[in-house]
Amino acid sequence: MLRYEMQAEIWVYPGKGGWHFITLPTDVAARIKAAGLARPWGSLGVTAVIGKTRWSTSLFPDKASERLLLPVKALVRQREGLKAGDVPAVIIEIEL
Numbered sequence: 001m002l003r004y005e006m007q008a009e010i011w012v013y014p015g016k017g018g019w020h021f022i023t024l025p026t027d028v029a030a031r032i033k034a035a036g037l038a039r040p041w042g043s044l045g046v047t048a049v050i051g052k053t054r055w056s057t058s059l060f061p062d063k064a065s066e067r068l069l070l071p072v073k074a075l076v077r078q079r080e081g082l083k084a085g086d087v088p089a090v091i092i093e094i095e096l
Contacts, residue, residue: 002035002094004028010072012084020077022070022090024059029067032059037094044068049091051080059092 006028013019024032038044042061047054053076059068070090072082082088 001096002032004032004092005089006092007087007089009087010077010082010084020072020074020084022072022088023062023065024068024070024092026067028092032068032092032094035094037096044094046070047093047095048076049093050076050082050088053079 004024006025008022008025010020010022013021032044038061043058045056045058048057048070050072055073055076057071057073059070061067062069070092077083080088
């Protein structure tokens with residue numbers, strides 16, 4: 001298993017739906033991309049952990065920044081008391 005730890009800001013997508021994301025730091029995104037595990041369209045299934053909340057999700061490529069985006073579900077934000085602008089500690093785990 002690959003494991004990456006970081007801190008990054010939660011932000012809200014400006015389009016419909018109010019999706020919340022974390023943009024992975026450049027160095028972390030580069031290491032994950034170098035592993036070459038992405039599926040078609042560039043998504044990658046991962047386990048994410050913030051605080052005591054662990055969930056299965058996918059990372060998505062952001063063409064504008066050339067980094068990876070982690071969606072942060074409403075349930076996760078509620079459980080951990082998070083909102084846009086907060087900078088939580090995040091763990092990304094990738095099964096090989």
